[in-house]
Amino acid sequence: MADFNKVLTPGNPDKGELNVVIEIPTGSNHKIEWDREHACFMLDRVEPMAFAKPCNYGFIPQTLDEDGDELDVLMITDQPLTTGIWMKAKILGVMKFVDGGEVDDKIICVPEDDRNNGDAYKTLEDLPAQTLKQIEYHFNHYKDLKKPGTTEVKAFEGLDSAKKVIAASIERYLEKHPELKVKKGMEEVADQAKEAVKETVKAVKKAVNG
Numbered sequence: 001m002a003d004f005n006k007v008l009t010p011g012n013p014d015k016g017e018l019n020v021v022i023e024i025p026t027g028s029n030h031k032i033e034w035d036r037e038h039a040c041f042m043l044d045r046v047e048p049m050a051f052a053k054p055c056n057y058g059f060i061p062q063t064l065d066e067d068g069d070e071l072d073v074l075m076i077t078d079q080p081l082t083t084g085i086w087m088k089a090k091i092l093g094v095m096k097f098v099d100g101g102e103v104d105d106k107i108i109c110v111p112e113d114d115r116n117n118g119d120a121y122k123t124l125e126d127l128p129a130q131t132l133k134q135i136e137y138h139f140n141h142y143k144d145l146k147k148p149g150t151t152e153v154k155a156f157e158g159l160d161s162a163k164k165v166i167a168a169s170i171e172r173y174l175e176k177h178p179e180l181k182v183k184k185g186m187e188e189v190a191d192q193a194k195e196a197v198k199e200t201v202k203a204v205k206k207a208v209n210g
Contacts, residue, residue: 001084003039005070008061008086013166016159020073020089020109024057025080032083034059034070041083051142054134056081063169064176066103071169074106074135076127078116088112093124094162096154097139100147105165106139108156124158132156 004021011018023032023041029052031044056077059070075081075089089109097104110121121127136153143151174180 001040004034004061004086005036005039010060010062010166010170011088013091013163013170016091016163017112018060018073018089018091018107018109018166019086020058020060020075021086022056022058022075022081022083024053025083026054026056026077027052027080029053036070047142048145051138051145054138055131060107060166060169061086062173062177062180063166064172065105065169066172067099071166072104072106074108076108076110076121076131077114090119090121091159091162091166092121092127093156093158094165095135095139095156096161098152098154099143100150107162107166124156 008019008021011020021034023034024030029047029049031047032041033044034040035042056075058073058075060073061070063071065071073089074095075087076092081087088111090112092108092110095106095108097106108124108127113119114121124132136156139151139153141151
């Protein structure tokens with residue numbers, strides 16, 4: 001199996017686009033997690049069926065949340081997705097969440113190309129209110145049988161807030177992987193150079209045709 005943190009980047013969050021790896025399908029009570037050390041998926045535990053996931057659950061590669069794990073994603077689709085696939089996603093917002101006193105935010109996404117609903121979900125407000133209510137209830141209560149009162153959904157916030165959470169998580173990952181930080185910096189310089197060349201070519205053409 002590929003090591004997703006090596007073969008994938010986070011995507012382009014500045015443009016509202018992400019690469020997302022799916023861990024848990026909608027409707028599953030299996031708490032499947034990406035094992036970073038062994039670069040494979042593991043079954044961490046079996047949850048009570050009453051607390052099966054109300055949506056697909058996954059992560060953004062090359063990120064670290066404040067709890068030390070990859071930044072989590074709640075992926076909204078009509079049908080369950082399969083553990084181990086990766087996909088391009090569109091950011092809608094973020095669920096601000098605390099688990100056992102630690103910040104454990106969840107980015108809310110939909111597929112980048114969803115032709116079934118005509119890409120109807122463009123902002124958090126486009127999602128059915130009942131969908132958000134079910135997600136909120138699940139994460140407020142899914143640990144009640146073992147650790148009641150340890151989880152709390154603080155708020156649902158939009159795209160700008162989600163981008164800030166993602167940017168901070170990418171920066172944490174780069175701090176632990178300085179070689180990637182150097183590579184990212186070089187790529188940004190190269191991209192800037194390409195844009196500068198394009199603008200120069202446009203200016204020359206305009207002057208010639210002028």
